[in-house]
Amino acid sequence: MSAATKDLKRITTHILMEMKKKGEKISMLTGYDFSMAKIIDDAGIDIILVGDSASNVMAGHETTLPITLDQMIYHAQGVVRAVSRALVVVDLPFGSYQANPEKALESAIRIMKESGAHAVKLEGGEEVQESIIRILASGIPVMGHLGLMPQSIYKYGTYTVRAKEEEEAEKLTKDAELLQKLGCFALVLEKIPADLATKVSQSLTIPVIGIGAGGGCDGQVLVSHDLLGLTKDFHPRFLRRYSDLYTIIKEAVEHYIRDVKSADFPNEHEKY
Numbered sequence: 042m043s044a045a046t047k048d049l050k051r052i053t054t055h056i057l058m059e060m061k062k063k064g065e066k067i068s069m070l071t072g073y074d075f076s077m078a079k080i081i082d083d084a085g086i087d088i089i090l091v092g093d094s095a096s097n098v099m100a101g102h103e104t105t106l107p108i109t110l111d112q113m114i115y116h117a118q119g120v121v122r123a124v125s126r127a128l129v130v131v132d133l134p135f136g137s138y139q140a141n142p143e144k145a146l147e148s149a150i151r152i153m154k155e156s157g158a159h160a161v162k163l164e165g166g167e168e169v170q171e172s173i174i175r176i177l178a179s180g181i182p183v184m185g186h187l188g189l190m191p192q193s194i195y196k197y198g199t200y201t202v203r204a205k206e207e208e209e210a211e212k213l214t215k216d217a218e219l220l221q222k223l224g225c226f227a228l229v230l231e232k233i234p235a236d237l238a239t240k241v242s243q244s245l246t247i248p249v250i251g252i253g254a255g256g257g258c259d260g261q262v263l264v265s266h267d268l269l270g271l272t273k274d275f276h277p278r279f280l281r282r283y284s285d286l287y288t289i290i291k292e293a294v295e296h297y298i299r300d301v302k303s304a305d306f307p308n309e310h311e312k313y
């Protein structure tokens with residue numbers, strides 16, 4: 042955390058804009074529950090995203106599509122209770138905003154009212170602009186998400202790098218400009234070529250947070266389970282693992298099992 046932001050009580054969308062202006066990189070991680078969010082917030086993260094990747098890493102689904110609005114709100118409530126500094130952004134899950142702007146607004150209002158989160162995120166550009174306009178008009182900050190959009194996995198058929206071809210890169214650039222014009226406070230760019238992400242980041246005044254989009258973005262986001270090594274069979278090139286919690290936790294549990302089986306636990310001091 043830099044000297045500029047460490048004393049601030051609470052990260053706001055305004056502060057994120059200031060960070061971009063100053064060239065201070067923005068850190069963002071996913072969080073889905075009270076205990077992990079408390080650690081991540083205490084460490085000084087700027088944004089906690091209650092991502093719909095909860096569908097994968099918390100519920101074990103293959104895609105992000107099955108998670109419901111009620112489940113997202115449940116995850117967000119735990120995170121919000123834990124956090125005292127980070128901005129908490131919650132993903133609008135698949136099916137909660139695509140049908141029409143009214144439904145999108147209702148979903149966003151439920152998230153804000155029932156969880157106490159500070160902003161919502163949704164996937165898409167031009168196709169969802171009416172929903173974005175409606176949500177923003179009610180005073181709810183919106184973060185955009187372009188590039189690889191996991192809620193559209195059955196349209197793409199693969200989780201490979203997006204916008205490598207000129208046509209898709211042009212659409213992404215236009216969508217990014219549109220999201221800024223509509224009033225989104227920030228934008229996630231997922232798994233696109235680094236040069237394109239750098240260009241978009243430099244041309245926008247709102248912060249651009251990358252995942253698998255290179256170092257030219259204004260900030261970075263990772264799924265906390267991936268960064269901590271809780272997931273062990275996911276090895277995309279963009280992922281840097283900072284720990285191997287899978288092994289650490291497994292070894293601790295194996296140790297506990299050995300101690301129980303050998304009657305070493307509990308000992309004389311570990312009882313009443």
Ligand code: KIV
Pocket residue numbers: 071090091092093094095132229231252262263264
């Ligand atoms: O749901 C999620 O975790 C996300 C990040 C990958 C940006 O949207």
